[in-house]
Amino acid sequence: MEVPILKQGPFLIATIQTALHDADLVQLRDAIVEKVGKLRAKGVIVDVTALDVIDSFSTRTLSDVAHMIRLRGANTVIVGIQPEVAFAMVQLGLVLEDVATALDLEEGLAFLNGKDRKGERTVPRRR
Amino acid sequence: MSVPFLDDVDSDVNIRTDGDIVTARRRGRVLAEQSGFSSTEQVLITTAISELARNILLYARGGMIVLRRVDNHERSGIMVVAKDHGPGIQDVEKAMQPGYSTSSSLGLGLPGVKRLMDEMSIETRAGQGTTVTATKWRR
Numbered sequence: 001m002e003v004p005i006l007k008q009g010p011f012l013i014a015t016i017q018t019a020l021h022d023a024d025l026v027q028l029r030d031a032i033v034e035k036v037g038k039l040r041a042k043g044v045i046v047d048v049t050a051l052d053v054i055d056s057f058s059t060r061t062l063s064d065v066a067h068m069i070r071l072r073g074a075n076t077v078i079v080g081i082q083p084e085v086a087f088a089m090v091q092l093g094l095v096l097e098d099v100a101t102a103l104d105l106e107e108g109l110a111f112l113n114g115k116d117r118k119g120e121r122t123v124p125r126r127r
Numbered sequence: 128m129s130v131p132f133l134d135d136v137d138s139d140v141n142i143r144t145d146g147d148i149v150t151a152r153r154r155g156r157v158l159a160e161q162s163g164f165s166s167t168e169q170v171l172i173t174t175a176i177s178e179l180a181r182n183i184l185l186y187a188r189g190g191m192i193v194l195r196r197v198d199n200h201e202r203s204g205i206m207v208v209a210k211d212h213g214p215g216i217q218d219v220e221k222a223m224q225p226g227y228s229t230s231s232s233l234g235l236g237l238p239g240v241k242r243l244m245d246e247m248s249i250e251t252r253a254g255q256g257t258t259v260t261a262t263k264w265r266r
Contacts (some may be wrong), residue, residue, distance in 0.1 A: 091242045
């Protein structure tokens with residue numbers, strides 16, 4: 001099941017629509033990292049609203065996406081983690097360290113727009 | 128009840144691929160829902176199943192997830208049994224320490240599963256395999 005990645009202005013939006021196999025998630029990670037360069041995106045939103053389980057593997061892969069995108073000079077925000085899922089993640093001891101999260105797509109876009117205006121980059125540019 | 132009863136045979140899921148993890152947690156979710164667990168508890172149970180199935184793939188390459196309703200007259204709940212014939216856990220006490228993992232990539236593993244469920248026991252024998260039994264009771 002391939003996750004569609006849409007371009008919205010300077011940002012990419014990947015909306016996960018159904019439970020994903022591990023391989024699908026890895027495929028998504030690689031597709032995002034590639035598209036950020038190809039489409040010169042400044043930010044990425046990964047919408048996980050449809051995920052009813054985020055386990056250690058999903059957490060690690062989402063975190064990898066964010067860190068890889070940062071190395072590519074853009075920002076990532078994970079949106080739509082459901083309250084029950086957040087509870088289960090905390091119980092399990094899972095953390096999305098150094099990864100931006102937002103309530104929903106709207107908040108995610110606001111976050112990225114703010115970063116874009118300030119020209120913030122998490123990796124300093126060489127002068 | 129309008130939902131068809133999920134018979135026991137249907138709730139045994141062989142774990143050989145990452146797709147089987149998705150199947151196991153989907154069945155677990157249905158069973159949890161049918162057993163009257165709240166939506167939050169359903170997610171906790173499903174997440175525990177996901178981690179247990181993942182352990183099977185990571186450490187034993189294959190095994191089985193068995194899902195059962197349990198009823199001891201005073202209370203009812205769900206029992207999740209994860210069986211494999213892998214190498215076994217060398218040091219169970221150590222494996223139960225938070226953050227401990229022998230697999231490089233993941234593994235908050237068993238202590239996390241215990242927090243998600245109410246009860247958990249581990250039977251393991253070197254070279255013969257591991258059986259983890261975790262139960263969640265309805266409040």
